[in-house]
């Protein structure tokens with residue numbers, strides 16, 4: 047092996063600034079995050095998910111008329127291609143729901159004759175389509191696995207309420223029938239909508255930088271988001287909490303995991319080292335959901351795990367830590383938590399794809415070779 051080493055190699059691109067972006071700003075020094083200049087906690091308290099989606103795309107919050115047009119257009123895409131419906135039903139019920147989402151987006155790309163257009167208006171049209179149809183795909187996938195009838199979308203409802211209605215129906219027990227539940231769910235979508243050059247967004251930008259199409263970029267981004275070190279963490283958080291089961295055992299579980307050098311999902315972040323800016327807002331919604339849905343056990347679990355992790359390592363929770371039990375309290379199956387993240391993050395991904403196309407430079411880093419020195423091929427009988 048070559049003994050060449052260099053201090054220039056930044057494994058994991060740790061600390062590397064790869065490009066400019068005007069979409070969002072992560073400020074680890076102050077644990078804060080802005081979307082197009084607005085603090086995320088301000089947006090969470092005062093805006094709908096659709097307003098935030100519009101903001102990420104257009105750089106400004108919509109007027110009432112712009113929002114009405116945005117909603118009318120977006121909701122007009124709430125109908126699934128017959129081929130996509132039969133494709134979803136043909137997929138194994140054991141398949142991970144993220145694979146179903148990825149396959150659905152890939153299929154959509156095969157049906158768009160203009161798929162290679164890099165025009166921002168086309169990207170936004172695709173974004174509208176994904177925002178309208180991915181909740182339908184997710185709801186259909188949940189219900190087909192349970193042998194339940196599929197529920198049609200309702201064009202009078204917001205993205206959040208429509209999604210909850212299609213998954214849980216509109217009966218009195220459904221979170222779709224409780225405005226406070228709808229709002230807490232919507233807040234999670236706002237918090238998940240965008241986060242600068244995270245792994246999935248960067249994946250989308252790498253694919254876009256080759257002048258490939260938007261469906262390929264989103265398909266790749268879904269693949270990156272699935273990993274447990276990224277979006278997949280919200281599922282692992284809940285699997286862990288369910289496995290621990292008793293909040294009084296949380297501290298022992300954390301200490302045992304750390305003794306065995308295991309990563310504890312829902313903690314730590316590549317950029318934030320003193321806490322994730324999105325956690326206070328998500329934790330507030332989680333606590334409110336718990337108060338309405340007999341979730342004291344999960345609040346105790348949350349607090350005991352957080353305190354044990356803090357005492358031992360000082361590592362703080364990230365957004366996935368409160369989001370996992372919040373989605374559990376809403377009633378979503380655990381392996382659909384990351385697909386919910388997909389639906390929210392379509393906003394950020396498409397905003398970044400437009401930004402990348404508009405000021406493109408092929409993303410192609412270098413590597414420092416550390417393999418064999420150059421040598422000659424020996425004839426096969428002499429190897």
Ligand code: COA
Pocket residue numbers: 274275276277279308309310311312313314315316317361364365366
């Ligand atoms: N559990 C246990 N140890 C952790 C940890 C976690 N969740 N997060 C970080 N650490 C440890 C690292 O192993 C490292 O230990 P070492 O110095 O002994 O090698 C140390 O803390 C510093 O790690 P850091 O450089 O801050 O981590 P990173 O930037 O390489 O990784 C993550 C960031 C997100 C990949 C990492 O924190 C992680 O794997 N978290 C769990 C997955 C998760 O929740 N992902 C969602 C992120 S929003």
